[in-house]
Amino acid sequence: MTMTPIRWGILGAADFARRFMGPAIHAAKGAELYALATSSPAKAAHFADFAPHVIVHDSYDALLADPAVDAVYIPLPNHLHVDWSLKALAAGKHVLCEKPMGLAAADYDRLIAARDAAGLLAAEAFMIVHHPQFARARALYAQGAIGKLMHVDATFTYNNADDVTNIRNRPETAGGALRDIGVYTFGAARFVTGQEPDAITYADLRLENDVDVFAQIAARFPDFTYSAIVSMRMHPRQQITFHGDKGILRLTCPFNANVFDMAQLTLETDGTSTISERWPGVNHYIVQVENFGHTLRGTARYPCALEFSRGTQAMMDMVFTAGARR
Structure with a gap:
């Protein structure tokens, strides 16, 4: 039985996405690297080298507005993770965002609430x-x-x-x-x-x-x-x-x-x-994408829920607080 692939979009042509996660999405069973958001033709060309049919949008908002995109991978700088994850969920997209997905435990509370309200899968890329x-x-x-x-x-x-x-x-x-x-x-x-x-x-x-x-x-x-x-x-x-x-x-x-x-x-x-x-x-990046797909299809529980990622951030918050007191 052939399964319909999950169509992924990537927000930004980050080097890490080009070298690791883009190829992983392209190689993963049940997944398709469908779209990329970048205003740089030169950066887009690097993705087309291994995914020649990838559609290129010139803005993040345009990619999120694409009804053909099922899930979004976010490799943006850390300070942008929360906002764009929330925007993607609001646009009806499942979200896999690079770590740290938030900068404080309270950020994860917002993400968990948005995930639950949308009824979508949102997770940190803790591969x-x-x-x-x-x-x-x-x-x-x-x-x-x-x-x-x-x-x-x-x-x-x-x-x-x-x-x-x-x-x-x-x-x-x-x-x-x-x-x-x-x-x-x-x-x-x-x-x-x-x-x-x-x-x-x-x-x-x-x-x-x-x-x-x-x-x-x-x-x-x-x-x-x-x-x-x-x-x-x-x-x-x-x-x-x-x-x-x-x-x-x-x-x-x-x-x-x-x-x-x-x-x-x-x-x-x-x-x-x-x-x-x-x-x-x-390749744990490929396994991560495939596990994301298994969860969306209801065949497996995702190994790294946002609640787990919140716990790591809570420990991080404790470390920053202890370091500031020293």
């Missing part, structure tokens, strides 16, 4: 939870594979110091390391354990041009402690480790699978590696 390594990690944790969890340690760093015009380095576009990559270190721990932080016990935020470029964080969860380092000024590194009293569960490429390195999970008990699993062929 890592769609990767099978996280489903596997969560299952192993739930099975007690590492015993009682004592501590979670996460790291995500890269260096864009030379790219001063990058939106991540600009306060007016709500840049910063925490909003760009801290969400992954927070959300990954929450997704695997199902727990929320009780308190941020330490937060060292270092700013350049009013943007956080380094953050060292400690938190207390109900059953374990947590620490993380995120930075836009350090050599690239990423990992997350779940340390229990009977074992260690480690993801060595949890956030940029098959870009930074191959996705790999290891489980160590009694000083030996008892499990080592790899996923060389999984």
